[in-house]
Amino acid sequence: MSKFLLKISSDVNIYPGYNLGYILGMENYAICFDKYFSLDELKKIINKYPNESFFISLNRVIYEEELENYKETLKKLDELNLDGIIVGDLAALTYNLKTPLIIDQLHLNNSYLSINHYQNNNCGVFLSNDITLDEINEIRANTSAILLKQVFGHIHLSTSVRKLVTNYLTYFNKKLDNNTHFIKENNNGDEYIINEEYFGTHILTSKILDLFEEIDKMNCDYYVIDTYLLDESIINDVVNAYVKKDVNLIYKVRNNISTTKGFINKKTTYKVKNYE
């Protein structure tokens, strides 16, 4: 049976009794979370809610100099009886952890043979947002790996380890007064979020992925509601709309935001010549 996973910034966002699990970002090793938790903070929340399921995310690449602490952190997390640890670096596959690992390389999990590689290492995967509903179902038909799929939230497009906005502002003798900015390109016309944090700079869609209608057509194990940079005021309605399949509520949510279906119903183009 499928379950929803909610990225949370505090235990205020925990909904006891809901068919819901939670993803929390690990301090120093996760990206694209509004709040990162220390190990002690994580332990407190997990102990406070023994009946809830938790995934901890360390969804970024790891520098060589960070490896020792990274490994130690994973070993400690491995003792917390988590439902899964989400990782963005292949290094995690070498530590013989007993907790299921979920591979989240952001845009690299696009085919069932790739996913089966990780399944053979007892790992699940966070599916890419860059594939269609048909592709997801074909993957499901050809793998028994645990599959996570984002169904709501801004779509991640890129991560740079550079401070791209700060660099620009510094160059022109200006100061960064907020981590969140927007960019717009003349030909494209759409607006995108560009957000700096400790690790670097992320670009995300300004429009919010909303796959409410598509969930019943998919068969993933977990559907992720990604709250990163979302207005706090809509999260409760989004959770209730998705978990309770409340059509009226999702329409209410949509009245206040701009949404997109991403690539769920259309393929990205392969050959440039075909495209042109």
Add this chain to the structure above:
Amino acid sequence: MNKKIELLAPAGSLEKLKWAINWGADAVYLGGNKYSLRANAKNFSIEEIKEGVLYAHNHNAKVYVAVNIVFHNEDLNGINEYLKELEKIKVDAIIFSDPLVMDIVNDNNINLELHYSTQGSTFNSDAALYLKKNNVKRVVLARECSKSDIKSIIDKTGLEVECFVHGAMCVNISGRCVLSNYFTNRDANRGGCAQVCRFNFNLYDKDKNIVSDGNNFSIAPKDLCLMDNLKDMIDIGVSSLKLEGRMRSIYYVSTILSVYRRLIDMYLSKNIDTDYVTKASIILNRCANREVKAQFFNTKPNHNDQYYKGRKEESNQDFLGIVLDYNELKKEAVIEQRNFFKTGDKVTIFSPSGKDYSFNVGYIKDIDDNILDAARHPREIIKINCEKRVNKNDLMRVNFLD
């Protein structure tokens, strides 16, 4: 004496492959018609790869084939057969990023050496060890790795490590960027990258007030150049120095190759020509047509390593022609012209041997020996005075060094 380090060059076509090998590449990398990340390049058919491999092996060089897309289900059909074909024609290695490729090679005992692409963004030694366990022989490290990262990964894994040393680079973590997909509907990880990171944008704050001066916000990085760090790279044990640019011109690749070849050979022989090192820097800077930086090698890049609108670009009209023949009796070179030059101009003919020859153009004649005041027409065959013997496929450029 340090061990021999490989100089690895891009081969955007069969012709460019031959040029690269003639100009000093120890190995070349190329893309086939399928499964390669440069869908818009003039990629190789299997027959062309076969011919390229033969040519390379006859010249003691190697050929690596990029099979480095991130596969979708629809791309899976035919990949086994393709890999077997590459094995059959004896390519020296494949460069891949999707783990399914190594599974297919391993599960089917396909005799292909595995090189893990920079698209996989390997930042550390444990990730590299995971790949080693899967029979990967070489890792092309993430361009974000520093000198100490690279050294540690080499020391801890014993793997061959390949590093980019020159050329354009992604501003984002490679493979984990789909800007192109969303801005242009072209799949970045399947060969369609539209290089959105080179676009200009308007930048707004959180309240949607414009922050940039018009659309001069850009995230484009300056190009990579590790010319000044070659000795370090050799000393820490890097196996292969990679030049970017399967889409680049013959002039660009030949020029960059000639410089790096000479510098590497100098460092390996410990016979440093400091005058040439200074000149090399000038040559590389002019050839790229973009500013270059060491990027992550010594320190994390800052605001000076990024481009904004209005970037400074030097002229790229330096390439004057290709030597087709030499008449010993008349002391005359036959040239296929590429850019305008005239009588009296100072030019340099440079060759794979590394010996440059600079002189003044005393006369220009057309193919029928009619005197011309200038060479105006691209690809026109002309003759010029040339006291010193030059060879077919030497290149002629503006003399910007004297």
